Amino acid sequence: MKIVEYPDSEMMMMDLADTLASELKNCLLTHDHASFAVPGGTTPGPIFDQLCDVDLDWSRVHVMLTDERWVPESSDRSNTRLLKERLLVNKAAEAVYVPLYADAREPEEKLGALSKTLTPELPVSVMLLGMGADMHTASIFPGADQLDRALNGDDTLLAMRAPGAPEPRITLSAKVLRDAMSRHLVIVGGEKRAALERARHLTPQEAPVAAILPGTTVHWAES
């Protein structure tokens, strides 16, 4: 694991957007298409705002989420909505969107179909992850009902329910996260930095983010 520290989060978001864009461009030099997985939540919006205006052959970039809250797109908790409003606009509107949500009451009803659409995108070329102060990443939460399977199984995608998550989730498995060709984790603030340091000494069962730290570049700014 490598940690890159920035003077402030504005600089971090700009720099990280540049890094992600150049990794995508490099990937497109040698591949027909690049797959790009991004988190939802509150942190990545400013990165999306930068990236959506970058000149690259977006029509060959396949964009997906690392995880989704099982809520309709009309909900302000929908990561799909965030993606469509902040990343898949301007130049990036040309990108191919690979969904992680479909209209159904429970994620299990759509798991098979969504996994099938994802399979041709693996391994993910460029991955950006977020982390919660409880040390979850994607929607692999401590204490989740399918934690062991998400950490150790062969699935691509899992439905998850966890005490720390207000709605059911769907998430890429730790295997898919680990198999990504390039992986970045973005965190802001002292609380998350302390959680990251704690996670380094805990097991993935206790701190799911620990499962993906080896080989990950962590980007951190205090505020």
Ligand SMILES: O=C(O)[C@H](O)[C@@H](O)[C@H](O)[C@H](O)COP(=O)(O)O
């Ligand atoms: O849907 C989600 O919540 C995410 O994809 C999740 O894994 C997120 O990255 C972390 O919870 C951090 O969230 P914040 O950026 O809001 O702190």
